[in-house]
Amino acid sequence: MSANPSASDLEALWMPFTANRQFKANPRLLARAEGMHYWTHDGRKILDGVAGLWCVNAGHGRKEITDAVSKQMATMEFAPPFQMGHAGAFELASRLIKLTPGDLDHVFFTNSGSESVDTALKIAIAYQRVRGEASRQRLIGREKGYHGVGFGGISVGGMVNNRKFFGAMLPGVDHLRHTLDLEHNAFSRGVPEWGAHLADDLERLVALHDASTIAAVIVEPVAGSAGVVLPPKGYLQRLRAICDKHGILLIFDEVITGFGRLGTPFGAQYFDVLPDMITSAKGLTNGAIPMGAVFVRKHIYDAFMHGPQNAIELFHGYTYSAHPVACAAALATQDIYEREGLLTRGAELAKVWEDAVHSLRGLPHVIDVRNIGLVAGIELESRSGAPGARGYEAFVKAYEKGILIRVTGDIIALSPPLIVEPAQIDQLITTLREIIRATA
Numbered sequence: 001m002s003a004n005p006s007a008s009d010l011e012a013l014w015m016p017f018t019a020n021r022q023f024k025a026n027p028r029l030l031a032r033a034e035g036m037h038y039w040t041h042d043g044r045k046i047l048d049g050v051a052g053l054w055c056v057n058a059g060h061g062r063k064e065i066t067d068a069v070s071k072q073m074a075t076m077e078f079a080p081p082f083q084m085g086h087a088g089a090f091e092l093a094s095r096l097i098k099l100t101p102g103d104l105d106h107v108f109f110t111n112s113g114s115e116s117v118d119t120a121l122k123i124a125i126a127y128q129r130v131r132g133e134a135s136r137q138r139l140i141g142r143e144k145g146y147h148g149v150g151f152g153g154i155s156v157g158g159m160v161n162n163r164k165f166f167g168a169m170l171p172g173v174d175h176l177r178h179t180l181d182l183e184h185n186a187f188s189r190g191v192p193e194w195g196a197h198l199a200d201d202l203e204r205l206v207a208l209h210d211a212s213t214i215a216a217v218i219v220e221p222v223a224g225s226a227g228v229v230l231p232p233k234g235y236l237q238r239l240r241a242i243c244d245k246h247g248i249l250l251i252f253d254e255v256i257t258g259f260g261r262l263g264t265p266f267g268a269q270y271f272d273v274l275p276d277m278i279t280s281a282k283g284l285t286n287g288a289i290p291m292g293a294v295f296v297r298k299h300i301y302d303a304f305m306h307g308p309q310n311a312i313e314l315f316h317g318y319t320y321s322a323h324p325v326a327c328a329a330a331l332a333t334q335d336i337y338e339r340e341g342l343l344t345r346g347a348e349l350a351k352v353w354e355d356a357v358h359s360l361r362g363l364p365h366v367i368d369v370r371n372i373g374l375v376a377g378i379e380l381e382s383r384s385g386a387p388g389a390r391g392y393e394a395f396v397k398a399y400e401k402g403i404l405i406r407v408t409g410d411i412i413a414l415s416p417p418l419i420v421e422p423a424q425i426d427q428l429i430t431t432l433r434e435i436i437r438a439t440a
């Protein structure tokens with residue numbers, strides 16, 4: 001592989017969620033990664049402020065993962081997952097359910113967050129049918145939600161650009177209102193005090209559609225991709241209570257919040273709310289090999305385990321479900337998390353992190369700072385008539401100054417690897433301060 005792609009190489013690739021022409025005019029190429037850092041193709045060291053893309057929770061270049069993957073490749077590179085199995089899949093499933101709360105004790109493997117979401121939505125509808133409630137087919141998402149890019153995910157998702165180009169979506173979907181409210185909650189430290197009642201919006205949808213038509217509600221406990229939107233205190237508890245009252249399943253999309261991002265293994269534990277399913281991916285394998293997992297509660301799994309022994313209970317799965325190499329990567333990742341205490345490290349660093357990110361308050365154009373666990377959102381005021389321009393400028397300046405951040409419109413999102421040291425938090429925020437000051 002050459003270090004620098006030619007102009008025609010650059011042209012051949014249609015890059016995802018990227019301004020292709022702008023990028024190709026001035027490419028940002030990463031060549032190597034280790035620990036908390038990337039190195040660019042021209043040798044510059046970049047501090048990773050976003051764990052790659054919310055996934056490299058144990059930091060880059062972990063030798064145990066590389067070794068486990070190489071060993072698995074040499075032993076058995078593929079095993080068919082339908083009507084066949086391999087030990088690593090079962091070992092991983094049983095290992096993972098030790099991390100999940102309550103009776104979320106069955107796992108279905110996928111290859112990405114998007115597939116996890118589609119899987120959970122399908123299980124929800126099928127579950128309602130097998131328990132004799134076949135009229136419950138409606139899915140409820142939330143404005144500003146991001147649930148990946150499958151048709152199920154964009155249908156329940158609530159980000160307009162991810163939806164508006166793609167036609168009619170799944171039928172029968174509705175959305176709760178979102179929980180972002182700067183008027184009441186700007187510069188809250190941790191979860192905002194105001195807004196638990198926003199969960200009552202589900203009662204409005206029940207009144208409109210009737211509970212007998214609703215299969216499930218899906219929300220991110222903390223919305224990441226829309227720009228770090230936190231649940232107000234008590235909101236998720238209230239959502240759970242309303243779902244229980246009406247026989248509606250509650251799905252937490254924990255593709256970002258899973259695997260230690262908030263200082264607990266899952267967001268469900270952070271908020272002490274037990275959903276019926278959890279979708280995950282990203283940190284499951286430290287981002288090293290694509291893999292996702294859906295955790296379901298016992299009553300859901302059990303509801304399918306009826307009928308003749310030879311009947312396939314769920315007509316769903318992927319060629320690469322529980323891929324042996326992904327399982328090996330995930331098992332090695334879980335070893336690292338456990339040995340280094342990374343799934344709770346976010347809680348130890350949360351105060352240092354909170355103080356650091358809130359020190360950006362008062363800088364030009366900063367209209368909100370939001371934080372939880374090892375996540376932060378810094379919202380910049382949009383330039384008149386040019387939403388996203390200020391955010392993009394900050395992103396490019398950050399890259400030039402040696403830090404990798406993520407922007408959604410004019411909101412900067414930070415989510416460093418969970419191995420981050422306080423001195424690196426300081427470096428990240430000090431550099432970001434200079435960048436925000438320099439971004440007119």
Ligand SMILES: Cc1ncc(COP(=O)(O)O)c(C=O)c1O
Pocket residue numbers: 111112113114115117146147148149220224225253254255256281282
């Ligand atoms: C909450 C959530 N769900 C689903 C996804 C989709 O995951 P993937 O890109 O692996 O399909 C993401 C990705 O960022 C996410 O944040």
